[in-house]
Amino acid sequence: MEYLQSIDWLAVGHKLILPACILVVAFFIGIAVNRFLQRKLAGFVKKSESDIIEIFFRAMKGVPIYLCVVTGLYWSVTTSDMPASLEKIFSYVLFAIIVFSITRVCERTLSGLIRLKFSGSSDMTQSTLLDTIFRVAIYASGALIILDYFNISIAPIMAAMGVGGMAVAFGVRETLENIFSGLQIILSKQLRVNDYIKLSTGDEGRVIDINWRYITVMPLTYNNVIVIPNKVIAGAVTTNFSQPKDNIMIVVPIGVDYSSDLEKVERITVEVARDLVIKIDGYEPKFDKNGVDKNPIAPVVRYQRFNDSSIDFNAVMYIQNFDNQYILKHQFIKAIKKRFDEEGINIPFPIRTLDLPDNTKIELRK
Numbered sequence: 001m002e003y004l005q006s007i008d009w010l011a012v013g014h015k016l017i018l019p020a021c022i023l024v025v026a027f028f029i030g031i032a033v034n035r036f037l038q039r040k041l042a043g044f045v046k047k048s049e050s051d052i053i054e055i056f057f058r059a060m061k062g063v064p065i066y067l068c069v070v071t072g073l074y075w076s077v078t079t080s081d082m083p084a085s086l087e088k089i090f091s092y093v094l095f096a097i098i099v100f101s102i103t104r105v106c107e108r109t110l111s112g113l114i115r116l117k118f119s120g121s122s123d124m125t126q127s128t129l130l131d132t133i134f135r136v137a138i139y140a141s142g143a144l145i146i147l148d149y150f151n152i153s154i155a156p157i158m159a160a161m162g163v164g165g166m167a168v169a170f171g172v173r174e175t176l177e178n179i180f181s182g183l184q185i186i187l188s189k190q191l192r193v194n195d196y197i198k199l200s201t202g203d204e205g206r207v208i209d210i211n212w213r214y215i216t217v218m219p220l221t222y223n224n225v226i227v228i229p230n231k232v233i234a235g236a237v238t239t240n241f242s243q244p245k246d247n248i249m250i251v252v253p254i255g256v257d258y259s260s261d262l263e264k265v266e267r268i269t270v271e272v273a274r275d276l277v278i279k280i281d282g283y284e285p286k287f288d289k290n291g292v293d294k295n296p297i298a299p300v301v302r303y304q305r306f307n308d309s310s311i312d313f314n315a316v317m318y319i320q321n322f323d324n325q326y327i328l329k330h331q332f333i334k335a336i337k338k339r340f341d342e343e344g345i346n347i348p349f350p351i352r353t354l355d356l357p358d359n360t361k362i363e364l365r366k
Helices: 009-015 017-048 051-059 063-079 084-119 128-149 155-171 173-188 230-235 262-281 322-343
Strands: 196-199 204-210 214-218 226-229 238-240 248-256 300-306 311-319
Touching (some): 262 311
Antiparallel strands (some): 248 311
């Protein structure tokens, strides 16, 4: 601190007027350049339809401002007549800004790649657990580089962090269990953001976030969220309806009268199911030259058994979005009942035949 006391701050103040003006001008030039590049490159990024380019574009946001400030600071230091001690301080600031800029770009790029890898899209809600871990690691690395440049020994800091980390680990055992359970879930890809899951506890919904302590699940009601600790997920029996494929099979059992034309029943049921899946879930049929839908997830009818009063079959439909299953069943039951009535196809009531002795008298009342 002695070299700071030896500085004539009044004289320095006069000498800093020009450098200060340079920094202000450089800052506003950086803002203008950043906005200009954002506008010009946004259209190119949108047309490219590349997630990698979009991630890098977002990571570079604000970099022109840092570069202009660094350039202005360097120009100020080299052109102004400053005391050596003050010039050294500015050189430290210059180096810190450069390291911070590089660190920020690396953090944004890696964060975008993580979202792209584990969430399927760079625009989706991210898995904040991995984001947090990598952000802390990257910024900590940048801070250690800056401290080393300042000739501040980092060995005692690392030793203190190691000892302190052991002490903290015993106090936050449950938190660490959740963290490592969350890492295991993400890296094994058992669950991903936007997957629809159901636990053995009965909780079910769509995963909207995987945090460092818990997983947030949104039920189909959309009026609340379920927060589940990571270690509970890791230890529970979980059904993931979104893996390995997003196609979910919906089965609706139906029975028709024995006098029904089964070929006609099958054709009408498939037509009704196909129209609804197209309308509700965006299904795309693939007809061949004979008019047969060759899509692997096309609606089908599978006859099951001869029941007491009906021939039973299952109407099988596939949907891409799990949230659509209930509305699809609802609309299908209404539509198939209406179509069967129009076509004269009967859905029979249960019938029971009673075999009674000849001398038994039965009184029937209306």
